[in-house]
Amino acid sequence: MTQTSGTTPPETPTVEPSVAGLATMGTPPGGETAPRRGRVWRRLRRNPLGVVGALILAISIATALLAPLLAPYSPAAVHFDAPFQPPGTVGFGLGTDDLGRDLLSRILFGLRASLEVGVLAVVVALAVGVPLGLAAGYFRALDAVISRFTDLMLAFPFLILAVGLAAIRGASLGNAALAIGISQIPGMIRVVRSETLRLKELDFVAASVVDGAGDLSVLARHILPNALSAVIVQATVAIPVAILGEAVLSFLGLGIQPPDPSLGTMLAEAQQYAARAPWTAIVPGLAIVVVTLGFNLFGDALRDALDPRGSRR
Secondary structure (H helix, E strand, C coil): CCCCCCCCCCCCCCCCHHHHHCCCCCCCCCCHHHHHHHHHHHHHHHHHHHHHHHHHHHHHHHHHEEEHHHHHCCCCCCCCCCCCCCCCCCCCCCCEEECEEEHHHHHHHHHHHHHHHHHHHHHHHHHHHHHHHHHHCCCHHHHHHHHHHHHHHCCCCCCHHHHCCCCCCCCCCHHHHHHHHHHHHHHHHHHHHHHHHHHHHCCHHHHHCCCCHHHHHHHHHHHHHHHHHHHHHEEEEEEHHHHHHHHHHHCCCCCCCCCCHHHHHHHHHHHHHCCCHHHHHHHHHHHHHHHHHHHHHHHHHHHHHHHCCCCCC
């Protein structure tokens, strides 16, 4: 006979998850960072328009950075003996303008200036719009004040506001970037506020608050990292708008000033010669269209790739 003991084996204790553990359950930037990045990369690669946009951006940025090496002439170099040379002329691949300046060289440096304005403008919008958007979405007391400020700025059309600010501060590359960046702040605030309102209702944020995390800690560790996808997409879409804004300001004489080239100043200078030498307007116009198209295609593809509700591929 087998003798049984009078004592029963102890039960395995049940471990209750801590609130701190719950606080990390819903956070995407945790252990799922690598798989999520791989999923985003796969979606981008399988989007033909996104690939085209990425190629356009890569070529545009590379040519802008390498403009001093790629340009056959200085953008301000004048050839009085070769005005209005058509594209394909020996020595002037894209032709020349009324002063005999090489259009290829001016396009390269003008693209560089336009991209610089676009990036600087978006940096200004991010620096102001992201903190205000976080504050408006997280703190009820500040929401009304910031929202009214946003509505007041949105009452003015983007270009009207940019033109007014540029006219007040004067015409220069820095002032154009600042004016365009200030004009883009309301849109950035709205995007970040919307993401903050959505994220702060999720369980992992509520658990972090219950665990004793302060407001700034919740915003820095949970809200902002999870809102970065929307911020990146908004920045990608805002850059082409800033490039178009710079072209308009320069066309009106409120942006980059001659003889420094920009795509907008080239269009402004070419308008009086459009009938005689149409390429002087077509070339910078096509450059603006191609660059903005590249940003828009890539921005749309990036938005679809970062959308967590999309199909997993």
